[in-house]
Amino acid sequence: GAGVSQSPSNKVTEKGKDVELRCDPISGHTALYWYRQRLGQGLEFLIYFQGNSAPDKSGLPSDRFSAERTGESVSTLTIQRTQQEDSAVYLCASSIHPGTSGGWETQYFGPGTRLLVL
């Protein structure tokens, strides 16, 4: 595909509801990342997938957050029982396989999903 795509572009929900955000990475990219950007702040890492390895969930802020990835394609980020502090832009990025001695591979970002919890 041309780039990383995310859906929906915008999501407004009520406090306490569950939301699902979707990411389609660039074809052939085995690594996929989710980040969150709160208003006026930098991006915070949430979770990382690489192939069939166990995901790195070290950035998930609470057990209300979870993510899945089907093979090396689509990923969904789920937020259960949303809270107002979950309001943010959720960004997905993908890259080629990060080498064991590298980490310099460029991450390509999607347009983000803007989530507003009322």
Next chain:
Amino acid sequence: AQSVSQHNHHVILSEAASLELGCNYSYGGTVNLFWYVQYPGQHLQLLLKYFSGDPLVKGIKGFEAEFIKSKFSFNLRKPSVQWSDTAEYFCAVNARGAAGNKLTFGGGTRVLVKP
């Protein structure tokens, strides 16, 4: 854990002025360093990156950055800005060789170039 600080939250300057954005990181090991830019209404995109070799890195659109290891800094520069450089700029780092390459970002600097 790594941390990144960008000292200026907002910068306003006129066209043809020189731009320098500060970035300092905190990490005891070897890092890879990145500058990303987000133009209004667009995705985050990579401006330049450093992982080894010449500490002066040149990127797209006339930007460059210098890695000064002793100062834990990776400042971004452009000698003469244009109105189209209006954007938000993010510095980021990751740990060399760590499992995965999750990025730690600074808070961003909004740059407004007046025509």
